[in-house]
Amino acid sequence: MRILILGGDGYLGWPTAMSFAAQGHDVCVVDNYLRRNIARETSSEALFDNPNLVDRAALFEATHGKRIRVEIADCNDYRSLERIVRDTGPEAVVHYAEQPSAPYSMRGFDEARRTLDNNLGATFNTVWALLQHAPECHLIKLGTMGEYGTPNIDIEEGWLDVEHNGRRQKFLYPRQAGSLYHTTKVLDTDLLWFYVRTHGLRVTDLMQGPVYGIDTAETRGDQRLMPNFHYDDIFGTVVNRFLVQAVAGIPLTVYGKGGQTRGYLNLKDTLQCVALAAAHPVKRGELRILNQFTEQFTVNQLAARVQAAGARIGIDVAVKNIENPRKEAEDHYYNAKHQALLDLGLEPHLMTEEVLVEMMQHVIRHKAAIDPRKVLPRVRWNG
């Protein structure tokens, strides 16, 4: 299958590219290094260096014998994206090309505007490049579970059947997100649903929870092939950040009461989910929405798990509840469905103590590189 991966330099993009290429697909990655640039601008560099995309692809070819085509280009520049879609004629596009940090999007006007422009523009251009040059192509779009927020009712998979005054209607499940970044994903979903309805686009929208993990089948422990590993408050997802704090002897910073519940998944499962979506394309005019996570925890439960994993290898991990820099419910109902990907064949890698210990041991090898200034919150939601 010819697969185009937008945002192919990212934490998910690069492992996805390797995974598809290893399976024999014809892969092209597109990236403009936006995340790397923002990481530098905000002093939020990853724990260890990652070669640039061209070098990574060369290394992957040398070690795995498979070629990944690299295009350094901005998906928010329509002429570039259009050319790439025309040149590659993709059967599936995996769209990760968004500014992925919630705190960055809440930092101020410039960061918020950049997030809005980049994310909406990349999605809009992707829609049009496909409509104009690859109308049969299946668009696999990375959304987020954060689009739903934390409603007081069960979270269904994308849609909600409503009975009201004796009549019935199926709606997109109502969304209300907790950051501007998450809100741009809500807007993406609105846009995609519109073009699916009116122009017959084929879309799978993946509502993903926070991801953790460093290793995938293709990294084989070779750090140069590993994805970027962020532990800072801007790009670091909570599990990765907790592991680094544990290793650095910094108390795990639980925001507020720690009752915030989310659905988590292993990076290896992200790869499975995207592969399953690609292997089971939707028909024209269909928007399929899949909730993409494998288990749900509170932040307090996560902290306790990291603490237990630390104890296993002789690390004493402290936990500290700090003032919540975000505006979010800290104690709420949360029951999110996630059956559809299991039905497609997902075999979850759960967050066992072994998994956490293994990640922690990798972090220990980089202990000297940990910058403690990066792990405390630097952005407050109410400015």
Add this chain to the structure above:
Amino acid sequence: MRILILGGDGYLGWPTAMSFAAQGHDVCVVDNYLRRNIARETSSEALFDNPNLVDRAALFEATHGKRIRVEIADCNDYRSLERIVRDTGPEAVVHYAEQPSAPYSMRGFDEARRTLDNNLGATFNTVWALLQHAPECHLIKLGTMGEYGTPNIDIEEGWLDVEHNGRRQKFLYPRQAGSLYHTTKVLDTDLLWFYVRTHGLRVTDLMQGPVYGIDTAETRGDQRLMPNFHYDDIFGTVVNRFLVQAVAGIPLTVYGKGGQTRGYLNLKDTLQCVALAAAHPVKRGELRILNQFTEQFTVNQLAARVQAAGARIGIDVAVKNIENPRKEAEDHYYNAKHQALLDLGLEPHLMTEEVLVEMMQHVIRHKAAIDPRKVLPRVRWNG
């Protein structure tokens, strides 16, 4: 009250500006002539000329003795908008500064992208200019009834109480619009609701139906003070277009079966609604959504009313069902609530035969200027 009107050159913007100024408010209008430019670019000029905004304001001052400050600026340029907000210190902002044509937004990539960028950018900048320079200001935003689309259940005023698996949650009423233009208004609502929740913005979002009318209390029959009157397929709302077709002896072009039902209102009532919203501001952190129309009809019923009004003054009006250029339900359930503005004091001007005859007589004075090439659909939804 110090009132800033964004999009002050528009069909609604200019009458709103005159109305507030006549009541003694301190009014500043902002516009970049986007609609005039697009009208020229698409050969969709209005039925009669309108002086530019500076000339209109001078004329209004000469006839009414009230000054309206004019700023020719692009609300999608943050520095300009920020300067104007700082300079004027508004207590209320009426935000009309959007590309308002559904067909234009469906014409192709460039038009769609321009609509998305302009509308989202103007709304985003307005939010931020207020957060940074006038946080107590009440933002009165023009949305559209079209955000809701045509669901199979009653349309409530902005919100929907959902009971699901034995639990309850109040959501933004789920929206699914029929054009990219209408979708940008859905995105606006998502954005506003986000910044209301997180930053305590004060917002009234007006879900308005199609507006008709030329005359307001301030025009006193003086055409130079009248709003732009579009009858083309791009900017002309259906009633205005039907009246021109009736006068020109062109059959009223009913799209498809003509069972499309919408809520309509008189331009005079738009002015009342906006004034009522401004006179009753919401508190910080509140998003009030008002459904803004006075009566609902099918397109067939509208055509019959225009026919009847024509007969009254000796004009024989034909009606023709043509292929629907849009993608929309032509026969559907529609029951939209619109109580809140009545509760605030709205006194509707209904679409009587007298009202239609009076508008028709105005159009007759410009019969020679009617360009028949402008009234048939030039844009198809599915490209």
